[in-house]
Amino acid sequence: MPQQPIELILTRQWASYLVVPVWVMGENGHLVYYNEPAEAVLGRRFDEAGEMPAEELATIFQTTSEDGSRLDAESLPINIALLERRPAHRRLRIRGLDGEWRVVDASAFPIEGQGGRHLGAVAIFWEAEPGGLG
C-alpha cells in the first residue's frame, strides 16, 4: 500500500481527535477513514469496514434527501467536494451498516494540497434530529 500524502495523514490525525463524525475520502473516491463518532452514524467500526471504493460505498450506505426522495450520488456533499472541488452542504437521510435511518446535516470540502494536488475530500456530519450522535 503506498503512503498517503501528508495532507491526508494530518487530516486523519485531526479527525481522530474530533467528537463530531468525520469522513475522509481519497482522490480516487475511496473512503479511506472515518472516526469513532462517525462509526456511531454509520453503524460499523472503521477497523471492521476498512477502506472502501466508491462503488462499494453506494451499495452499503444508502442516502435519500430529507423528505425520503431519491438522491443522486452526484448530489451528495462529499461527492460535490470530491468531483467539483468546491465546498457543499445539505441535509439528508442516511442508512448505515446497522440498518438505521438517520437525518444528518453534511458539510464537505475538498482537500487541496501543495503544488495544486487534489487529494480528496472531507465530510463532517451533524445529526439533525434529537438523540445525539452516540
Add this chain to the structure above:
Amino acid sequence: MDVTLWGTRGSLAAPGPETARYGGNTSCVEVRGADGQLLILDAGTGIRPLSATLYPDLRRVDILLTHLHMDHVQGLGFFAGLYKPDLEVHVWGPPSTTLHLRDRLARYLSPPLFPVQMRDLPSRLTLHDVPLSDFEIEGMAVKASLVCHPGPTVGYRISENGKAVVYLPDHEPALGARRFPEDAEWTSGFELAEDADILIHDAQYTPEEYAEHVGWGHSSLPDTVGFAQKAAAKKMVTFHHDPQHDDAILDRMVEDARRAAKLPFTLVGGTEGATFAL
C-alpha cells in the same frame, strides 16, 4: 555517492568546545555523485565551510532546500558559489501557494537582513519549485515529498547506482499518531525512507523533551528509531541536534537508544565532518 555532514545542529548554531564533536553548524549535507555532481541539502551555516571545498572547475551546483526556516537558509548568502560568475547555481525549494521561491528567499537575501540583493549575485542563479515527485538532477534520481513539519517542508531521497540516501532533517511523523509507528500507509515520510541505505533523520529530543514540544515539528530519538525500523533503513544518522545538547548529552542519547533495543540497523550519532560512502 559520498555523503558528508557539514552542519548537524538544529534551530540555532551552537559553536563552542562543548559541541565541537557533533558540531555547531546548522543543517547542511553534501552529496557527491559518482561523476562529481554536487548536491547540497539545505543551506544552514554548514554551507560556509563546504564552500571552501568547491573544485575550481566546477560548473554546476544544486542546492535542495527542505524548507525555509532560518537554520536551513542562513548560510545561503555565505555560499562562495553564489559569487562565482561561471558557476550555475540551482536552488530548489518547496512550492508555496502564495509566493514564488525567489520572493520568499529575497525576504532574507536583502537589506536590512543581508547587504547583497539576490539580483546582484554574480553566479548564474536559477530557482525552482521542487517537483513533488521523482525527477533527475545531473543523472542522480531525486524524489521529494511533503512531510510533517510546520509550513511546507519536503524530505529528499537521492539515489544513484542502486543506493539511496534519505534526508529528513525536520520531521515529526509521530504527531497525532495514536500509536507510533503506525501502518506505513499512514506514516509521514515512509515512502521516502523505505529501504534507505542511509537515513539522516531529525532526532532532536529525548522523550521527556518531546513531551513538552509536541507539534513543534521535531522527533524524539526513540520515535526516530521506530521510524527507521519501520522503514527498514540500513543505517540511521541522528540529525538536527538541539542547541542545548552538548556532546556528552548527544553521546548519552545515542547510547540509550542502542541499549533500549536490539536494533536491526546501524545507529550513528551525526557528527559534523562525518562522511559516508555509498
